[in-house]
Amino acid sequence: MTSQIRLACETSVAVVPLERIRPTRIVDQATKKSRKYKCIEASIRELGLIEPLVVHPERKGASSFMLLDGHIRLEILKDLGNDGAKCLVATDDEAFTYNHKVNRLSAIQEHFMITRAIKNGVSEARMARTLNIDLASIKQKRDLLDGICPEAVELLRDKDVPSGALRELRKVKPMRQIEMAELICASHTYSASYAKCLVIATPLEQQVEPNRPNDVRGLSAEDIARMEHELETLSKDFKIIEETHGKNTLNLVVVNGYLKRLLDNARIVRFLSQNHHELLFEFQKIAESRMLLDPIAD
Numbered sequence: 247m248t249s250q251i252r253l254a255c256e257t258s259v260a261v262v263p264l265e266r267i268r269p270t271r272i273v274d275q276a277t278k279k280s281r282k283y284k285c286i287e288a289s290i291r292e293l294g295l296i297e298p299l300v301v302h303p304e305r306k307g308a309s310s311f312m313l314l315d316g317h318i319r320l321e322i323l324k325d326l327g328n329d330g331a332k333c334l335v336a337t338d339d340e341a342f343t344y345n346h347k348v349n350r351l352s353a354i355q356e357h358f359m360i361t362r363a364i365k366n367g368v369s370e371a372r373m374a375r376t377l378n379i380d381l382a383s384i385k386q387k388r389d390l391l392d393g394i395c396p397e398a399v400e401l402l403r404d405k406d407v408p409s410g411a412l413r414e415l416r417k418v419k420p421m422r423q424i425e426m427a428e429l430i431c432a433s434h435t436y437s438a439s440y441a442k443c444l445v446i447a448t449p450l451e452q453q454v455e456p457n458r459p460n461d462v463r464g465l466s467a468e469d470i471a472r473m474e475h476e477l478e479t480l481s482k483d484f485k486i487i488e489e490t491h492g493k494n495t496l497n498l499v500v501v502n503g504y505l506k507r508l509l510d511n512a513r514i515v516r517f518l519s520q521n522h523h524e525l526l527f528e529f530q531k532i533a534e535s536r537m538l539l540d541p542i543a544d
Contacts, residue, residue, distance in 0.1 A: 259298055262311055262333045264324055267301060269313045273321040281378075287322045288378035295319060298332040311335070353409045354402060357390040364388065393454075395420035401427040410438030417445050422452040428485075505533045 277283055289296070299316035313320060314336055323331050363373060370388070374381045390409055391399055393416040402412070407430065415423045426444045430436060450456040508514050509529060518526035 259332050260335055261330045262299075262301060263330045264320065264328065266310045267299070267313050267320060267331070267333075268304065268310055269317050269320060271317055273317055277318065278321070283318060283322075285378045286318055287325075289376050290319065290322050291326060292372070292376040295323065295332055298334045300336055301333045302336040352402075352404060352406050353387075353390060353412060354399060354407065355404070357387055360384065360387050392416070395423050398423040398427040401431055405431060405436055407436045408438055411436060411441035414438060414441035414445050417454055418448050419452050419454060422448055432487075502532060502535070505529050509533055 273283075297316070297319070299319060300314045301311035302314055304310050304312050311333070316331075320331065360373065364370065370381060370384045374384045377384075387409070390412055394412060398415060398420070401424070411430070415426060418426065426441065426448075429444060430441065433440075445453075515526065518529070
């Protein structure tokens with residue numbers, strides 16, 4: 247027997263007068279001065295309200311609505327002198343933020359979004375106004391991947407790599423860019439400082455400008471040579487772990503399941519308890535471990 251899935255919101259978008267929408271929290275002055283607020287304000291002023299507010303009737307038959315999501319958008323619409331707003335009417339009054347698990351755009355995804363918009367005829371000046379940033383920033387984001395090979399871009403495409411780290415990649419040749427991208431992904435370290443360390447540890451023949459001195463305060467030539475050796479060793483270790491991790495995990499899962507079946511046998515448990523108490527204790531710890539069942543967070 248299957249039950250019908252209940253929709254979280256009504257299927258149509260309603261236009262609700264702002265005076266009938268009751269916010270559940272106050273947008274303070276600090277929020278209004280933030281970059282995020284100004285960016286949303288510029289977007290609404292330039293393009294209008296794209297993402298509807300989420301509201302719920304305060305009570306059955308009432309003409310007023312409780313605001314569940316969109317407090318900043320509501321405040322901006324009021325400041326801009328709008329009378330009404332597009333709203334999704336929720337079927338439940340659970341007051342949590344509907345976009346509480348927003349996937350932020352990475353620097354690479356932002357680059358592709360901007361280049362696609364330019365290709366579709368949107369001017370850079372209009373994008374700058376819409377995002378409330380200067381024109382130079384738009385051009386910098388547009389040219390972000392210049393000098394970076396497609397293979398390295400693909401490895402880092404959905405990772406939260408800052409633009410500073412991507413600019414460091416330009417300083418080395420394509421094969422080294424791929425190696426650096428693999429190290430960055432394997433270590434889950436996406437900072438610009440880590441990328442800079444990888445560039446410093448790159449042999450001169452793999453650098454784009456080998457004669458250009460690396461600006462590293464407090465590091466001698468011996469320190470840099472030691473970093474090169476250590477990072478080269480680390481790179482090899484990562485590759486070995488990457489090659490064997492899947493096989494080792496599978497073996498551990500099989501062993502874990504086998505031990506659980508053994509410990510379900512009362513005669514085996516009794517024998518181990520009487521003759522090999524230490525082994526029984528270790529087997530029980532392995533069988534009860536949830537490390538193999540719980541996903542590793544990225």
